[in-house]
Amino acid sequence: MTIDLEALYLDLHQHPELSFQETRTAGIAAQHLRDLGLEVEEGVGLTGIVAVLRNDDGPVVWVRADMDALPVEELTGLPYASTAQGVDRAGKTVPVMHACGHDMHVTAMIGAVEKLVGERAEWSGTLVVLIQPAEEYGAGARAMLNDGILDRYPKPDVVLGQHVTPLAAGTIGVRTGTQMAASDGLTVTLHGRGGHGSRPHSTIDPIVMAAATIMRLQTIPSREVDPQGVGVVTVGSIHAGLKNNIIPAEATLELSLRYPDEQSRQKVLASVERIIRAEATASGAEREPEIRTDHTLPPTINDEEATARVTSALKRALGDDAVIDPGMFTGSEDVSWFARDAGAPLVFWFWGGVDPARFAEASAAGRVAQDIPTNHSPFFAPEIHPTIDVGVTALSSAAREFLD
Ligand code: ZN
Ligand code: ZN
16 A cells, blocks of 8 residues: 555645644544554544554654644645635634645655554564644644643653755754754733824823834844844734724734743843833833733754764765754744653754755845745745655654664
8 A cells, every 4th residue: 555645745735724623634644544554542632643553672762743734825826725714713714724834744744654664574663653733832742741642652762753844855954952942922911091093192002002012122132132142022913903093902912932042031031021011111001011921832952862863864864965954943843842741852853845946046146035935934835746755754764763
């Protein structure tokens, strides 16, 4: 039996599902894993899957993929572009797209498991496959762990995972130490006093308060974080008001913060809070702003020894030149909760999905950031080939490094 991975990818791409709603995706993945002879449990951490392949004595390797999509309207113009819609947490109907490539992750995972099943005479140990929900909320890994997977399944000797990214297809980016940033997601409510748009002096305008706050927050990365370091403060959502002649009573901001370590995290969080409260005071607010933490993600730290082994396995499988150190990414992941809770080493790498000629051209022109759509862009579109194959080879070779 050979699984048609391209067909699987196209199907998943055209049927993206929002976080914690991935029931169709999970059903398809579970069926493939069952067909391949694995013991499969569905509904783990709401919509996740755990599948086990026991193949004699030996190490336990956890391989993880995520499967949720994003509220983004796909603008790639591809014949297989998503036209799907979904209902988000707030009950709003939104367009849905696999703008982070998690459809590619599930496809490569199924391909890698198929390969490992075919090669089972050559290795021994236990492969535990995790297909997790809601990575985009930073909540899916935690949900699976809270469901007790560490008690019910063999504990890992190593946790492996991969993410498709805007590198040239065929290239793998991996580094020892901090591979991805830590992150916090905050919701901030600024309280003003509502009133008539013609009588601003009788109100406390939360929109002006929000505008001043947003601009001032930008001085954290530019004026407070060491220029040699990394700090990101993004306000990704702002909501206030319903009509031009009504000054609303409140404004809501959603922040995404990124840093490489706990020390920078404490410093940036303190600055964010100081500025929010000070701008509210500057506006004459009568009520303190509310600052709520929606999620906290640790930095993704690759274990030194395990990463050295994976790096050499990837070089053997894909060629010496195919593996590069991409530097630390300011994106964040919840994959490391699996390794942290289990006390096991983690190796998490990136694999490229961009047409190599196009990537080389953008690179030569110094225009990678402008010309190559990144994850979460409505134009994000990994090349199907060779990206699927490279993802399959990378994941299966890395697993074999520990199982052989
Ligand atoms: Zn993402
Ligand atoms: Zn992602």
